[in-house]
Structure formats: structure tokens, C-alpha cells
Amino acid sequence: MFSTSPWDWGLLLVYLGFLVVVALRGRGQAGAPDYLVAGRRLTLPAFVATLVATWYGGILGIGEYTWRHGISNWLVFGVPYYVGALLFSHFFARRVREAAVYTLPDLLDRHYGRGPALVGALAVFLTSAPSAYVLMLGTLFSSMFALPLLPCIAAAALISVFYLHAAGLRSAVLTDRVYVVLMYLGFAVLLAFLVARFGGPAFLARALPPSHWTWHGGLPPGAIWVWYFIALSALVDPAFWQNASAARDPAVARRGVAIAVGFWMVFDLMTTAAGLYARALLPGLERPVFAFPELAQLALPPVALGLFYLGLIATVMSTIDSYAFIAAGTLARDVVWRLRPGLGEERIPALTRVGLWVAAAFAAALAAAEQSVIGLWRDLGSLTTPVLLLPAGTALLGRGRLGRRGTLVAMLAPFAVALAWLAARRVAGGRALPFPLSVEPIYAGLAASLAVYTVGWLNSKERR
Numbered sequence: 001m002f003s004t005s006p007w008d009w010g011l012l013l014v015y016l017g018f019l020v021v022v023a024l025r026g027r028g029q030a031g032a033p034d035y036l037v038a039g040r041r042l043t044l045p046a047f048v049a050t051l052v053a054t055w056y057g058g059i060l061g062i063g064e065y066t067w068r069h070g071i072s073n074w075l076v077f078g079v080p081y082y083v084g085a086l087l088f089s090h091f092f093a094r095r096v097r098e099a100a101v102y103t104l105p106d107l108l109d110r111h112y113g114r115g116p117a118l119v120g121a122l123a124v125f126l127t128s129a130p131s132a133y134v135l136m137l138g139t140l141f142s143s144m145f146a147l148p149l150l151p152c153i154a155a156a157a158l159i160s161v162f163y164l165h166a167a168g169l170r171s172a173v174l175t176d177r178v179y180v181v182l183m184y185l186g187f188a189v190l191l192a193f194l195v196a197r198f199g200g201p202a203f204l205a206r207a208l209p210p211s212h213w214t215w216h217g218g219l220p221p222g223a224i225w226v227w228y229f230i231a232l233s234a235l236v237d238p239a240f241w242q243n244a245s246a247a248r249d250p251a252v253a254r255r256g257v258a259i260a261v262g263f264w265m266v267f268d269l270m271t272t273a274a275g276l277y278a279r280a281l282l283p284g285l286e287r288p289v290f291a292f293p294e295l296a297q298l299a300l301p302p303v304a305l306g307l308f309y310l311g312l313i314a315t316v317m318s319t320i321d322s323y324a325f326i327a328a329g330t331l332a333r334d335v336v337w338r339l340r341p342g343l344g345e346e347r348i349p350a351l352t353r354v355g356l357w358v359a360a361a362f363a364a365a366l367a368a369a370e371q372s373v374i375g376l377w378r379d380l381g382s383l384t385t386p387v388l389l390l391p392a393g394t395a396l397l398g399r400g401r402l403g404r405r406g407t408l409v410a411m412l413a414p415f416a417v418a419l420a421w422l423a424a425r426r427v428a429g430g431r432a433l434p435f436p437l438s439v440e441p442i443y444a445g446l447a448a449s450l451a452v453y454t455v456g457w458l459n460s461k462e463r464r
Helices: 006-025 032-040 044-054 059-069 072-077 079-099 104-112 114-128 131-145 149-164 169-198 201-207 221-236 238-246 250-281 288-299 304-339 345-370 373-397 404-427 441-463
Strands: none
Touching: 006 149, 006 169, 006 304, 032 169, 032 345, 044 169, 044 238, 044 250, 044 304, 059 072, 059 131, 059 250, 059 288, 059 304, 059 373, 072 079, 072 221, 072 250, 079 104, 079 221, 079 238, 079 250, 079 373, 104 114, 104 304, 104 373, 104 404, 114 238, 114 304, 114 373, 114 404, 131 149, 131 288, 131 304, 131 345, 131 373, 149 169, 149 304, 149 345, 169 250, 169 288, 169 304, 201 250, 221 238, 221 373, 221 441, 238 250, 238 304, 250 288, 288 304, 304 345, 345 373, 373 404, 373 441, 404 441
């Protein structure tokens, strides 16, 4: 059990009670715009809080990576995603809001037709189903309550989505405002106790191995640079698109993403510092994935311990609920509703509610099968980013678009190539072996996508 203090358990019960209140508060009928994009009325503070909370669910993975490789964590899981988010802010955010679409497949349907929209919906569903984060929260629950992993994975999926059923995105926005406070409060409390008890940077400088202060953390450069390509997924990240679509106006969408980057930088500094303390104080840790929980057990008294665990839980749940809701909306609107045009738009909220439980079940099943957070991030990002990047980008920017058939080929080809790359590695004997030709699957997928577009552009130029 994570604590013997009734105060810590009391904090968890208060947190659960808050979620029940949110679920009850959201009861009532809502139309599609209200249910899916909160009536497109997100103000700047709500936009920033929702986006900051949504995009930081990999907290246990951050702790493990920092424990193993030091400050290079910031160059792998920080800087690449700041770049991707700022590119989205500069090139895409305003255009997404002005397009007034519900989802990314909506945009594909508008410009390329139903076929590319359905392929895009498959890619969005795969990248949105929050399997990595359900696995992470299930792992945390298993550690906290000394229970087997599989039922904890199921519980993680259930607890993270039940309060969305009634009111949709409005419930997610409400909870994210609380989640973002708990995220920062939990790590602020932990760092305050660590500095007071053990000292600041001078202590870390003495206690950490030299490799933890290098930019690469002892890894080959290729293991760092690949994340800069995977971070291009920010340009087609469905959470960015959903929030930009729900913003009150294009200025909120553009400014909100840029402001969120600043908040992520601060949180990354906090989590990286905590990970360095974990390595310094727990050098013999058998399971580094529990670096943050074990560090909290070592350093925090009751109440502070409960607050930190709430921060961990809130960090992961804020990502699960948002992505599960996006996956549910993708199934409802971009698959079922698009395949059955006779259904009225008023049916979308009901379909999304069903999709919510389908997405949660799918995420839990994938988490139970894979049981590797980093593997899920890497594999799903490598599969879906090449499928969506050029079709969505050219549609938004209004340049370089191919026709319907060309776009369909440009989406299917990179998916098939990246999937073949992943499958070949498994067939070759497992994850420890290199990919074919020692090329990462995301590079192969992006190359296939660019090749199809290059052929299409040359043919178009020849015809003209």
C-alpha cells in the first residue's frame, strides 16, 4: 500500500468524490457542437489548462528515462515537442479554428472525399486510443494498492472516462483545470522537501554520474534525433486539433498553444529535477519506472505524500480522458456517421457515448498486450504520423494537394511501409534487434509519403 496514513487515503477519496460530482453535474442532453467541442467557446485560460494537462500523461516514463539517462530527458521528451507545438501554433492553429471542423478527418473529407477521411479516421483512432497512459495508470494503481496489473489496467480505463459520458468535452475541460493545479502542486511539494532535506544543485552534482549531465545521457545520437521526427506528430495531434476547434476564436487557438509551451517547459524542469534526485538517492532502484513513487515514499510525510500521488494520478488521467474522448468522437462521427449519411447530426452525442466505452476497452486491451509505454509511444507514433502529416498539412495550407486517389495512396503507402518495418523487426526476433536497414519505421513511413507526393507533384507539373 502506498500509505498507512488516513490523511493520504482521505485525499484520494475526496478526489474520487470530485469525479463523481463532475459526472452527475454533466447530466442532460447536449447537441453535437456542445458535446464534441464545448460549443467552440473555450477561453484562453481554459484552452491553456486543457492543453497543458492533456499533453503530459507520460509521467512514469519521464521518471524512468531521467533516472537512466539524466538531463537528456529534456532533449528527448521536451525540446522536440516544444518545436512541434510551436510549428502547430504558427502554421496550423489559426487555420484549424477558421476551418470550423469537428475533427481532422472532417478536414480530409472536405478536401479529398470519404476514402481518405476514413483512412485518416483509422489513424486518428489508433493514435488517440490512450493505451500507453492506461498502462501507466494501471501500473501506478498496481503499485499503490498491491494488486495484479490487469485488473488495475481495467480500473484505470474505467475511472478515467466515466465522468465524460454525460457532458463530453465540457467535463474534460472542467476536470483539466483541477488536474493542472494538482500536477504542478504535487511536484512543487516534492522538490521543496527534497531541497530542504538533501540540498540543491551542489548535492546533485556530487551524487550523480557524469553521464547524467551530458546531452545524450550515454545513448547514441540516433536514439535522440528520432524523437525529433516523432514529435512532428504534434502537427497532426488530435488533441491539438480538438482544442483549436473548440477555441473561442483563432487568436485564442494560436496564442494558447504558445503559452502552453511555456508551462510545459516549467513542468519539464520540475520533473527532470525530481528524476535526478531519484537517481542520486535511489541508485540501486530495481524498477526505474517507479522512480517518482519511490522517491516520494522516501522524502514525503503524510498529506504531502497524498498530494504528490494525486498529482501523478491527475497527470495521467488528464491525458487518458482527453484522448479517449477524441477516439470516441472519431468512431462516432468519422466512421459510423460518415458511413451512414442518413443519420442526423443529433445522433452524434449518443454514438460518441458508446464510442467512449469502445475506446476505453480497446486501450485497455492494447495496454495489457503490449505492457511497454515507450514501445506504444514509438510504434503508434511511427505508424500514424506519416499517414496524416502531408495530407492534413497541404489541406490546411492550401498548397501541394493531390487529388482524392493520390491522397489515398499517399496515406495507405506510408502506413503499409511503417507497419511492415515494425512487423519485420518482430519477425526477426524481437525488439532488441535493429529495424530493417537500421532505419527507424517513422523514417521509412515519411519517406514513402514524400515519395508518393513527389510523384504526384511531378505528374501535375507535367500535365500543366
